[in-house]
Amino acid sequence: MLSINIFNLPLIIAGLIFYFRSSAGKAYRALGWAFIVLYLLFTITNAKPYFLAPAYPFLLSGGAVICEQAWRKWLKRTYVIALSLSGLLFAPMALPMLPPATFEHTYSVLTAAGNGGAGQHSGGIFPQYLGDRFGWEEMAQTLARATQQLPAGQRAQACIYASNYGEASALTFYRATYHLPPVISGHNNYYLWGPGQCSGTVLITIGEAPSFLQQEWSSVKTVDTYRCHYCIAAEDQLPVTICTQPKFSGSLSHIWSRLKFFG
Incomplete structure (x- = not known):
């Protein structure tokens, strides 16, 4: 207020x-x-x-x-x-009253220092509650391109791991449109829902640091970078990686507790 x-x-x-x-x-x-x-x-x-x-x-x-x-x-x-x-x-x-370019030109000075406290700090052009209206379909398209890079055999085993519930829910929404693999996440309720049938043999991730992923997979390749000019800073310049050759034995459920993030 x-x-x-x-x-x-x-x-x-x-x-x-x-x-x-x-x-x-x-x-x-x-x-x-x-x-x-x-x-x-x-x-x-x-x-x-x-x-x-x-x-x-x-x-x-x-x-x-x-x-x-x-x-x-x-x-x-x-x-x-x-x-x-x-x-x-x-x-x-x-409220989303202005075209994005007009808002950027006239109001972005108020959001540059973390949106002036208006909602969560975004560090972007828009406050988070407006910045989160951008880029979701483009994110799904980026993940679809990464999926298509896989051989057919790996594509059949692949899952997408999103770094937060916003990404996971958006990718799930567009999953049928862009023929995406199953989407999972360790964030909030997505952690409680578990990895499902995802084995972790082939995992496509967005927003996760390769150094973190290398702890659990021998092969971690950054294949793309997702960019979103009007998104909040945390949803811009995100690495898209393909992880194969897991170091853990069994399925992804064996390391699921290490992927938990509540916040």
Whole structure:
């Protein structure tokens, strides 16, 4: 809320005053405590910033009551005008309103230092919640080209290992369109779903460092690099590798626990 529009701050502070200092807010004080508890919990656990977003209406509504009852008429009008104009100014930071090139030219300065705190730090042109709208089909096309490089025998044994759930879900979505092998990942719920029928004999990976893969496979060849100009930095310049000759015995399930990544 604050990172997208700093003019929300007076209303948020007023909301805390409403719940903890005003008689009118006493009956609803549990909402104020709910916000504080959630804020502390998410801060301590290093949760994603947007987890707290549904709790902000508690403060905005309480702050609006204070604004209506206690602020002078001229201050209320001035604040509403400032909030409205700044909302229009910062709306493209929250919604896909502009062509990508226009956004890059006019707003990328606000995202260059990790999107100014608006959502997760992206280090790219767009905040993550906008940057993650780009490049998924192109990623699937890149993996399809890598798959086609394999001999037919290896192609039949191949699986794709994605470095995170976003990549894995996107590649699964486009799997039928581009005739991709099964897609797996060690990230979050994908880890719980396991490697399925993937033996690990032939593994195509995206976004994994070759030095890490060389710990488990004797042959690790980088065959392509996925590029996405408008994606967040973590989804640009990703190595695409083909791993063969596994060092582990048995199937991929034997090393699955070492591929776990929750976050």
